[in-house]
Amino acid sequence: MNVLDFNDGKETSATQGAYLRLRELILTGQLKPGEKLKIEQLRGLLNTGASPVREALSLLTSDMLVERLDQRGFRAAPVSRSNFNEILLLRCNMEEEALRASLANADADWEEALVLAHHRMQKASKQRSSDFELAHKAFHMALLAKADLPLLARYCDQLYDLNIRYRFLAAGVSSYGERSIEAEHQGIFEAALERNADLAALLLKDHYKRTGQYLGRQFED
Amino acid sequence: MNVLDFNDGKETSATQGAYLRLRELILTGQLKPGEKLKIEQLRGLLNTGASPVREALSLLTSDMLVERLDQRGFRAAPVSRSNFNEILLLRCNMEEEALRASLANADADWEEALVLAHHRMQKASKQRSSDFELAHKAFHMALLAKADLPLLARYCDQLYDLNIRYRFLAAGVSSYGERSIEAEHQGIFEAALERNADLAALLLKDHYKRTGQYLGRQFED
DNA sequence: GAGTCAATAAATATCGATATTTTGGAGGAT
């Protein structure tokens, strides 16, 4: 590995590093939807060779964050109202499924992990910490953690990220208009602790639909 | 491109070719679950360079047909009873969703395409044609075609292929024990033509669960 | 005889260079 790039010891392979970095750039909208992703350009940005960049882009293709155009390279996946709506719909269905399965298997460890995730999210929210996004995702995934359905978990994760991308794109807007998210989370949290699957699922879907409606208004197409 | 490899003009890029070929080898069980996929070895098999092989493997990773092991290369995804069960479960959920959406939007073109797909499948079945697998998939996808939910369609497609892999692995067994599949397909087909979503969904799920039960018995773990 | 450890062999990950394709114009004809 190049001696010059002060790899802070975290990443193991150049490919993995490039993958994570590119993923972040696309999710946060620093690489814009539809934007052409030129290998040379990215090589410079990530200072690595063409192979890792190429492989990372291939991986992002399956995350549906990048599109491959026959022999014409890659571009950041485009966005659209209909894509947004579909993500919302699928998320509601899949997360409900996962949540019910998770609650059915829930044990004390799961419960404690959930309490922690909830606490961290609240804290990050109060401090307006930049960690909020991470904590928020962690909370939602903690809800689903005991489902023990790896494929479903993967889909939920993927859809969560696709959705978060729209939040970043509708930026400026501090994402959720503060609203009642805190209360919404609290409701889901409590219902989950009580193992009330019907209520938890209802609240969860409502939570998504609400932020969905809110975000949906932000853009045309 | 190498002059020697008599590329029959179909594939555009080496990567795409390698992707399709490897996919087939894994789906049909010619590359066995858990088997190490060495670059050199595959290079020979596909006669192409290391880069296309590597990229193809990356793509297959997101199809969940290949696993990447940190710095230790790739291997064909393992199989397990629980994985099989999850695929079955998710397929039932997602295809039901897609089927209902498809029927809701169904028009004359969709109907005609479905009739054709059904006909071809029947024909291939009677002739015991090797095209049956393809025709069967085409029929099932034709049912869902009008859903107009690209992400869901992709998931259904992916899960279909993951399932088909288990069919090949439980090989010898001419897959479905002849049973009543023909009748089952007929039922789904008719219900779909009548736009009877409840019935069609019920029959479809039943169809999957039946073959699922059948296959499930084939292997331990 | 089992468990380390070092040296070697194998395999992966990555680079730099090259061959192919696509893109973008600059003339020239209609």
Place this chain on the structure above:
DNA sequence: ATCCTCCAAAATATCGATATTTATTGACTC
């Protein structure tokens, strides 16, 4: 002016070679 055609310029896809990392083997200790 508009549409082709053909020619650079740019970008992609792919190769071959090399640096790194992991796996293997066999001697050596306890």
